Amino acid sequence: MEAVAEPGNLAGVRHIILILSGKGGVGKSTISTELALALRHAGKKGDPYMPCRHPGSLQVGILDVDLCGPSIPRMLQAQGRAVHQCDSGWVPVFVDQEQKVSLMSVGFLLEKPDEAVVWRGPKKNALIKQFVSDVAWGQLDYLVVDTPPGTSDEHMAAVEALRPYSPLGAIVVTTPQAVSVGDVRRELTFCRKTGLRVIGIVENMSGFVCPHCTECTNVFSRGGGEELARHAGVPFLGSVPLDPKLTRSLEEGRDFIQEFPHSPAFHALSAIAQKVLETPAQLS
Numbered sequence: 001m002e003a004v005a006e007p008g009n010l011a012g013v014r015h016i017i018l019i020l021s022g023k024g025g026v027g028k029s030t031i032s033t034e035l036a037l038a039l040r041h042a043g044k045k046g047d048p049y050m051p052c053r054h055p056g057s058l059q060v061g062i063l064d065v066d067l068c069g070p071s072i073p074r075m076l077q078a079q080g081r082a083v084h085q086c087d088s089g090w091v092p093v094f095v096d097q098e099q100k101v102s103l104m105s106v107g108f109l110l111e112k113p114d115e116a117v118v119w120r121g122p123k124k125n126a127l128i129k130q131f132v133s134d135v136a137w138g139q140l141d142y143l144v145v146d147t148p149p150g151t152s153d154e155h156m157a158a159v160e161a162l163r164p165y166s167p168l169g170a171i172v173v174t175t176p177q178a179v180s181v182g183d184v185r186r187e188l189t190f191c192r193k194t195g196l197r198v199i200g201i202v203e204n205m206s207g208f209v210c211p212h213c214t215e216c217t218n219v220f221s222r223g224g225g226e227e228l229a230r231h232a233g234v235p236f237l238g239s240v241p242l243d244p245k246l247t248r249s250l251e252e253g254r255d256f257i258q259e260f261p262h263s264p265a266f267h268a269l270s271a272i273a274q275k276v277l278e279t280p281a282q283l284s
Contacts, residue, residue, distance in 0.1 A: 009133060009137055010137065010162075012140060013139075013143045013165065014140065014142070015143070015167075016142075016165055016167040017168050017169065017171060017199065017276065018145045018147060018158065018162070018167060018169075019144060019146050019170070019173060020173070020187050020191070021184055022150060022151060022183040022187035023149055023174070023180050023183035025149075025175075026174055026175050026205070029072050031204060032064075032144050032145075033062070033076060034246070034256060035144055035269065035272065035273060036062050036144045037060075037255055037256065037257040037258075038257050038269050038270050038273035040059075040060045040096075041257050042270075042274070059139060059142075060100065060143075061092060061102045061103070061143040061144070062103045062105075062145075063105075063135070063144070063145045064104065064105035064106065065106075065131060065145060065148070065158055067106050068116075068148065070105045070106045072105055073105050074107075076101070077095070077254075078253070079107065081093045082108070086136055088134075088136040089133070089136050090134055090136065091136055092135055102138075102140075106127065124154055124157070125154065125157035128154060132158075133161070145158060145162070151190040159196055167196070168197075168199065168279060168281060169199040169279070170198055170199060171200060171202055172184055172201050172234075173201075174225045175206075175225075176203055176225065177224060184201075188232050198234040199235065199276065200234060200236060201229040201235070202238060202240060202272060203224065203225025203226065203236075203238070204239075206222060206239035206241050206242075209241045209245075209265065211245070214263075214264060216241050222239075225239065235275070237272045238268050238269075240269060240272070241268065243263055243265035245265070246260075257269065257270070
C-alpha cells in the first residue's frame with residue numbers, strides 16, 4: 001500500500017527520489033537532470049524509444065539542494081529566471097515549453113550567478129527545510145532531489161524534512177574507480193543508518209563514447225559500481241558512459257533525451273528511468 005503524504009506543498013507529489021553520493025565530482029547533478037528528463041519523456045505517446053507505460057508524459061520536479069554548487073539551472077538553461085511567490089510559497093521555474101519539468105534551486109535566489117554561498121550549517125539546514133515546506137510543486141509524479149556530496153548536516157536536514165512524505169528512496173551515484181567506490185560505500189552506510197531505502201546504484205562515467213564511431217572505451221576501470229551493488233545487496237541500475245553529446249547538451253541547456261535517442265548514453269539513461277518506474281512504493 002502506497003504511503004499517503006502529509007498535507008502541505010508535497011501532498012501532490014507521488015514519489016520522491018534523492019540522488020546521493022559520498023564523493024564529489026561523480027556527476028550527481030548530471031544524473032539528476034537526465035533522470036528527470038528521461039522520466040518526463042517516459043510513456044510519451046508515439047515515442048519509439050521509450051515504452052508507452054503512461055497515457056502521457058510524466059510531471060517531474062527537480063529540487064536542487066546542492067547549495068554551494070547549484071549547477072542544474074545552467075544544465076537546463078534556466079539561469080537568471082525569477083522565482084515568484086504565491087499564497088502557498090515559492091513557485092518553481094518551469095524549464096520546458098510543455099511545463100512538465102519544474103525546478104527549484106538556490107541558484108535562483110543569488111543576486112549574481114558567481115556569488116558564493118558562504119553560510120554555516122544552521123542557515124543551510126534552514127533553507128533546505130524551507131525548500132521542502134515552502135515550494136508550491138502542485139501535482140508531480142516524481143520529485144528528484146539533487147544533494148551535495150558527503151554525508152553532512154545538509155543530508156540529514158534533507159532526509160529528516162522529507163521523511164514525513166515517505167520518499168521512494170535514494171539512487172546512489174559512483175564512478176568506476178576504487179577511490180570513488182570506497183567513498184560511496186559510506187553513503188550506503190548513511191542510508192542504512194537513516195532508514196532510507198536504496199533504489200539502486202548508478203555507475204557514471206563508465207567508459208568514453210567516441211564521437212566518430214560510437215565505440216565505448218574504458219578510460220577508467222569498469223564494473224566498480226556493479227560490484228559494490230552486489231556486495232551491498234542492492235540493485236544495480238546501470239552504467240552511463242561519458243558521451244560528448246551529453247556533455248554538450250548539459251553545457252548548452254538542451255534536452256539530451258529528446259535530441260540524441262541513438263546515443264549509448266541515452267539507452268543507459270532510459271533503461272535506468274524504466275527501472276525507477278518499476279520500483280514499487282514503500283509500504284507504510
